[in-house]
Amino acid sequence: MSDQLALNLIHRVNVGDSLTRSAARDAAATAVVEGDRRLSYAQFNRYVNRTAHALASAGIDVGDAVGLASGNSIEFLTVYYACAKLGAVCVPINLGWRADEVRHVLSDATVALFVVAEPLQEVLAEPAKSTATIELVVVIGEPTEWTGVRVTSFADFVADRSEDEPQRVVDDRAPLTYLYTSGTTSLPKGVVGNHTAVYLESMTMALEGQFRADDRFAAMMPMFHTAQLNCHCTSAIMVGATIHILPGFDAVVLLDLIERESITQVFGLPMMYRAMLDHESIERRDLSSLRRALYAMAPMPQDMLVKCIEVFDCGFYLLFGQTEMSPTATIFRPENQLTHPGAAGTPVVNVQVAIMSPDGDLLPSGSEGEIVYRGPHVMTEYLNNQAATDEAFRFGWFHSGDIGRFDDDGILWFTDRRKDVIKTGGENVSSLEVEKALYSAEPGAAEVVVVGLPHDHWSEAITAFVVARPGVVLDPELIRRSMREHIDAYKIPKAIVVVDMLPKTSTGKIQKNKVRDANSGLYR
């Protein structure tokens, strides 16, 4: 062993090592459960090591990108941890993306090896084949679709590999993931996450959520999102807890799981808790095992939060952050949520939150400005996009794009959403992209503004306000149908409202805030 490798193995901060350590601490404890499959920490760690050695044999070096397209599964986490141990970069594919978005991501990330779950082959074969850098496709299941590209099954790929810990020099700040996030441009930007950031995020959540080795987590939100992956799964692995993997959210499935497996920790969107509250069986359920319920994206309406605390009888923790923060920035604990309804909480230990003027001055409490962050959770950079990185990091702080203020109690309030992004059903959607698609779909639209409005199910519902060209009569349903050719279905506005005029500043800019405020009760 070289001296450099020896020193690295002794000292480094590596997300993969947190699994190695949990397996060393309690080899027999259950790590992951998916349907009938249950792997102990020793078994899961060996599976990860075999996968790492397979990736290394396929030529994956430190810094090489591994694409990963899969629903929630043991193999998703296996590939993620194998990349971590190897110093490779894991690039999860959002299953809601269009083919051109997938193509952009595979190419922007220079993906060298692409792991694809069997049911996704049909959709992903074309973008994968057109990505010149991909040298091998590994199919979780049976390969079909793959003429003209090297392909193997995951089972064959990892067969007969060493179960020893892979040994490589991986820097504390080596990239761990490129997580692509929708922004104001039409194509996703690659957020470069690093080992130190995700490791500290995992410790933050373990600390703030009081995660323990005897906890049992339900993982139902998509693992390709930072929230499920790094708030919940990596923290659970760090403390040696059990992760019960679900393919997605279903109220009955989750309620059954909580009862059957005595789940202690859940993490969902407000709409998921709403669906469980509304389920006819809720009164008969035994939910006494729950210790913590985390939720994210948006505060719950107060009456719903009160009902949740009563029915689930555990602490509800609201998390705020964004992919660039790995992702947690603030947390709102149960004791204050009821006295400060609608607020965003207080910073977690690893994050400093401040309010900044457009000129870069930090503002006192009570003043409104852009929410900015510092701390080791902050992403390394946007991949291949120095301009966006410089813009985000100006004045020595990470710029969230959200507007807010601190009150005199030191609690943060979001007073305006990130200018152009709507948070709907767990996804970030660029309002500019929706506006562009609406203009394309309906030439009769003179002016369009798209905003997110509060909605019990969607958190924010995408809503368009449109002014017609003179003499044109607009049909909202027709516009919605026409938009299908221009944009993903989930980005189509839930409602299109035809109006005579839109509020504007003296310089002629449409005042989105005013549109939002005037229509905040549309879905209530």
Add this chain to the structure above:
Amino acid sequence: MSDQLALNLIHRVNVGDSLTRSAARDAAATAVVEGDRRLSYAQFNRYVNRTAHALASAGIDVGDAVGLASGNSIEFLTVYYACAKLGAVCVPINLGWRADEVRHVLSDATVALFVVAEPLQEVLAEPAKSTATIELVVVIGEPTEWTGVRVTSFADFVADRSEDEPQRVVDDRAPLTYLYTSGTTSLPKGVVGNHTAVYLESMTMALEGQFRADDRFAAMMPMFHTAQLNCHCTSAIMVGATIHILPGFDAVVLLDLIERESITQVFGLPMMYRAMLDHESIERRDLSSLRRALYAMAPMPQDMLVKCIEVFDCGFYLLFGQTEMSPTATIFRPENQLTHPGAAGTPVVNVQVAIMSPDGDLLPSGSEGEIVYRGPHVMTEYLNNQAATDEAFRFGWFHSGDIGRFDDDGILWFTDRRKDVIKTGGENVSSLEVEKALYSAEPGAAEVVVVGLPHDHWSEAITAFVVARPGVVLDPELIRRSMREHIDAYKIPKAIVVVDMLPKTSTGKIQKNKVRDANSGLYR
């Protein structure tokens, strides 16, 4: 601001930033209390910033060493955090050292500025003046003793300084402390601690001890030791809790403080809990505020632990580690201590513990060997001592020097102490140093072996076994008195036992283990 500085301030892992963040999160919360002085987080952080600017004005650059000789005080923590924010290295002076040890440390660490508490001037003036690298002495209180060296009072030093955050590029792995530790050689070795190691240690303890912002800590063990400093104080600051500073341990003072200030977290040696248990007032005390009691150095006798849990009515957590581990490696939680009396517990999240053969092979559970560690808590190196560093880091693991094994439950047992170090009353004492001093004090000693034996008060009591030269009659009390000229008082054996012969291996080496085992009941 340079781009490099901006990126560093956004991303870095810095122990000083954890104070900055706690002050930003809750400025009005009480940070430190010493007698009648109470500083809020805002006040304490400003005091630290003023101190940092004063140090910078005195020429202290990134990597420069600041000596710190003080009992427990607000200023101790102030200087420590000021160094952290500046990227300077804090070098605490153990108040039990002889003048030649202090001189060695000041010179080995190339201390450039020396902060000395008023009552320590008389003892420390001579070694400080003879250290060529010291350019300025800062006295906490009134300077006296200092002819021929630049000197100022701490109050003058920090007066009229900026209260803004100091802004400097400090690497994640920049040295934060040189903590000198007694080893097998007669002079202490400098353990280079770094920001990432201490930051993660702080998170570990906050996580394992479930530290919260509303906790109130009693800090009574010496802050110049890593245990009080990094297990307890930096963790408390990280979560925004209150530290009540005591000059040392006194059963009545501590019991009064627990009642008066509703202390929730204490950390002490077994002998301190014993002294409180034995105090006549214990039955009348209201100790209901306590949430956690940490203890270190050695397991408590089982009956004492049972009594502690009953009387203090809170969880008792046994910590093991060493200065080189920043310091925590394993923790023993209340639920297992009673079923596994005498064991050392299980590894903390940031540490992997293994058992190694002399040839560098990792051994299975049940096998005895050297306890070795990996993880980001591990020190950077021994200062100016590549040979000792290489020795400690061989085979890609940090070698603790302790012998132990894992049982089938995954719980670690220490089966033999670090070969030549006795852990007594919170101090590490080299048995070789004591043996050398005994030989010097008593020329009539033919063979000497010094071991630590289990002792309720001292954890281990230094004990010497001596074989006389032919015809010589040894007087243990006389030897003890003579030793005072050769060694610090606390290193003199509690008992000297004259024996006819010592057990030896076939190669003639004295079998310390056998001496220890045969006499383990000497003080019981």
